[in-house]
Amino acid sequence: MRYSALKILAEGLTGNRGWKPAWRDPAPKAEYDAVIVGGGGHGLSTAYYLAKNHGLTNVAVLEKGYLGGGNVGRNTTIVRANYFLPGNQEFYSHSLKLWEGLEADLNYNVMHSQRGLINLFHSDGQRDAFVRRGNAMINQGDDAILLDREDVRQHLPYLDFDNTRFPIYGGLLHPRGGTARHDAVAWGYARAADRRGVDLIQNCEVTGFDIRNGKVMGVRTTRGDIRARKVGIVVAGRSSQVAAMAGMRLPIESHILQAFVTEGLKPVIHHVVSFGMGHFYISQSDKGGLVFGGDLDFYASYAARGNLPMKEHVMEAAMTLMPMIGKAKVLRSWGGIMDMSPDGSPFIDRTPVEGLFINCGWNYGGFKAVPASGWCMAHLMATGQPHEAAARFRLDRFLTGRGIMDEEGTGAQHNLH
Ligand SMILES: Cc1cc2nc3c(=O)[nH]c(=O)nc-3n(C[C@H](O)[C@H](O)[C@H](O)COP(=O)(O)OP(=O)(O)OC[C@H]3O[C@@H](n4cnc5c(N)ncnc54)[C@H](O)[C@@H]3O)c2cc1C
Numbered sequence: 001m002r003y004s005a006l007k008i009l010a011e012g013l014t015g016n017r018g019w020k021p022a023w024r025d026p027a028p029k030a031e032y033d034a035v036i037v038g039g040g041g042h043g044l045s046t047a048y049y050l051a052k053n054h055g056l057t058n059v060a061v062l063e064k065g066y067l068g069g070g071n072v073g074r075n076t077t078i079v080r081a082n083y084f085l086p087g088n089q090e091f092y093s094h095s096l097k098l099w100e101g102l103e104a105d106l107n108y109n110v111m112h113s114q115r116g117l118i119n120l121f122h123s124d125g126q127r128d129a130f131v132r133r134g135n136a137m138i139n140q141g142d143d144a145i146l147l148d149r150e151d152v153r154q155h156l157p158y159l160d161f162d163n164t165r166f167p168i169y170g171g172l173l174h175p176r177g178g179t180a181r182h183d184a185v186a187w188g189y190a191r192a193a194d195r196r197g198v199d200l201i202q203n204c205e206v207t208g209f210d211i212r213n214g215k216v217m218g219v220r221t222t223r224g225d226i227r228a229r230k231v232g233i234v235v236a237g238r239s240s241q242v243a244a245m246a247g248m249r250l251p252i253e254s255h256i257l258q259a260f261v262t263e264g265l266k267p268v269i270h271h272v273v274s275f276g277m278g279h280f281y282i283s284q285s286d287k288g289g290l291v292f293g294g295d296l297d298f299y300a301s302y303a304a305r306g307n308l309p310m311k312e313h314v315m316e317a318a319m320t321l322m323p324m325i326g327k328a329k330v331l332r333s334w335g336g337i338m339d340m341s342p343d344g345s346p347f348i349d350r351t352p353v354e355g356l357f358i359n360c361g362w363n364y365g366g367f368k369a370v371p372a373s374g375w376c377m378a379h380l381m382a383t384g385q386p387h388e389a390a391a392r393f394r395l396d397r398f399l400t401g402r403g404i405m406d407e408e409g410t411g412a413q414h415n416l417h
Contacts, residue, residue, distance in 0.1 A: 003107055022187060023067075023194035028201050031227040032060045034381060035219055037206045037242060038235035039063025041072035041182075041367060042359055044189035045374020046232055046381070047198045048106075053375070054382035057197035060228075062221060064205035068186035071236055072367065074304075074336035076259050076293045078272055078283065079368040080117050080177035081142045084133045087392030088345055089140045094389040095372030096142065096176060102371060108188030110180045111286060117177030117272040118147070118155060120321075122166040126276055130172040137174070145173040156273060158324050165320060166277035177272060179283050185370060209246045209356070216246075216355040230381050232357045237302070237337025239360035246353055250360065251342055251398045256297040256335040257364050258306030260314065262328040264288030278317030282325075290328055292318060296338065296364070306335035338364055342398065348376050348386070349395040357381050358395070 001007070001020050011018055034050060036043045039061045050056040063069075081096035083089045098105075099112055121127050127146075134144035148170045153161055161168055190200055201223070208220035209231065218227035235242045243250050265288050274281040279294035294314035297307050311333065318325050341347065341361035346369065348359050359377045362369060376390035386393070 003109075022191040023200050026199045026201065028060060028062075028204060028221070028223050028226055029199065031218075032199070033058040033228065034230040034232065035059070035226060035228040036061045036232045036234055037219065038070075038233070038238075039067045039186075039190070039200065039202065040070040040234065040236055041185055041189070041370035042236065042362070042373045042377065043232070043234035044072075044186060044193060044200075045370050046234055046359065046377040047200075047374075048189050048193040048196070049374045049378035050382060051193060051196035051198055053378055056382060059193075059197075060199040060201055060226065061193070062204045062206055062219065062226070063200070063202050064222075066202050067190050067200060068183045071336040071338075072186045072370070073183040074259065074334060075182050075367040076281070076283070076291050077179040077182045077285075077367060078117065078177070078281070079112065079180050080174055080272075081140075081368075082117065082119070082133065082137055082144070082172070082174045082177060084136050089136065091372055091376070091389045091393070092368065093140050093142050094375070095369055098371035098375065099180065099368070100176075102185075102188070106188040106192040108184065108191060110184045110188050112178070112180040113286075114176050114178040115271055115283075117174045117274070118152065118171040119174075119274045120152065120171045120276045121169050122277045123169060127169055134172050143175050145175065147171040147173050155271065158268065159273075159322050160320070179272060179285075180367075181286075182367060185367075189370075189374070206242065207245070209353075211246060211353055211356075214352075214354055216353050229355050230357070231355060232359060232377060232381055233351075234359045234377065236339050236360065236362060236366065239339045239358070241302075243351075243358060243360075246351065246356060248351060248353075248358075250347075250358075250395075252361055253300050253340050254302055255299070255338050255340050256301050256303065256306055257293065257295075257338050258297065258310055258314070258333055258335045259291065259293045260311075260333040261285070261331050262290040262325075263331050265290065265328060275317055275321045278320060280314055280317035280321060282318070282322075289331065290325065296340070297335070302337055304335050304337055306333065338362075339366075346373070346393050347395050348373065348380060348390045348393045350380070350384075351395070361393075
């Protein structure tokens with residue numbers, strides 16, 4: 001069924017009785033050409049592009065819980081392409097272009113909103129770093145505008161400019177940055193993959209791999225064994241645990257990142273805003289809630305909930321930057337398990353086991369990567385060759401020291417994630 005305005009009108013006039021489930025609920029088959037472990041954003045987009053770009057439709061996505069129940073439905077929804085280093089730049093640029101055509105491609109409203117993202121700076125040194133970043137973004141073909149203090153005041157009049165501990169010097173505006181509705185992205189990819197024949201199998205946990213003579217032959221699951229000559233591990237925060245089932249030790253640590261939402265307010269924050277002197281960033285959802293977050297909880301954990309000291313830290317940073325937020329009531333908070341790599345960059349690569357591929361290391365920024373990640377992972381699984389936009393995301397970069405990248409351009413910081 002194709003969604004359209006006409007269809008909504010017709011259903012509205014006839015009691016909404018014609019809608020069908022967005023995807024099927026098939027039983028697992030004994031064998032597939034390719035199996036994707038993990039039904040988050042990256043697993044679903046991989047399956048979709050395997051079918052769409054490479055004609056591979058005998059594919060299953062195996063999800064241990066329900067689709068969208070992982071971090072794809074727990075993040076703060078920021079979509080941007082403002083990376084500084086080669087390797088990351090071209091990848092996130094590719095991803096943003098895919099976002100811009102995503103709703104038409106999936107025939108699904110993912111509520112992609114390019115409302116602009118402003119990174120604030122608070123010193124001359126930070127301004128220099130942002131000028132370099134902005135130039136790198138423009139050279140890559142993306143957009144960046146340097147704002148001075150008065151420009152920022154016009155865009156964000158609710159910030160504290162006058163009595164603040166860290167005066168605002170200006171900001172880097174990324175006009176094409178913004179947000180999207182996170183779980184709609186999972187549902188949109190799920191529905192589009194299903195329509196192309198992919199089996200989406202929920203409540204199906206992968207518990208082991210069938211590996212013979214260095215080749216993957218299939219997976220063991222809580223719903224029986226499934227044969228497949230190509231298997232992709234796409235499980236984000238659980239990457240180390242699932243890779244260990246195949247005898248691999250990954251350069252990944254799992255840490256908790258928290259998010260917070262206030263009661264619904266009238267429109268007040270029209271951009272995504274990121275504080276440059278503390279761990280705090282914010283946007284406003286279409287329902288009116290202020291959605292904000294900060295940094296990691298700073299210890300390795302698989303508990304999908306956060307600690308109180310980090311909550312306090314984020315609230316303090318929020319009050320420092322925009323005291324008006326103190327009047328809003330926080331309704332809820334939650335945590336998600338981040339797959340942190342030592343240099344802040346991901347992996348989309350083959351593994352030492354033939355036919356077994358891995359996609360992980362998304363740190364706290366994997367939501368915006370969903371389209372390009374699936375695109376490049378599908379390319380790798382279908383052709384055996386890395387896609388050019390993900391050419392640097394190799395697993396061996398910590399063995400060889402070649403091609404190490406980092407998100408903040410400050411050099412890899414061991415154990416600081
Ligand atoms: C609080 C928070 C804020 C964030 N904010 C942003 C942001 O603003 N912008 C941004 O770009 N990114 C953000 N992120 C990061 C982003 O959400 C993640 O990097 C991304 O969602 C991870 O990829 P995924 O969607 O595939 O993961 P997930 O949705 O977690 O998918 C992995 C799936 O694998 C399944 N799985 C695990 N083990 C098995 C198994 N053995 N068998 C079968 N299935 C298995 C899990 O159940 C899960 O559904 C944020 C994350 C959090 C937690």
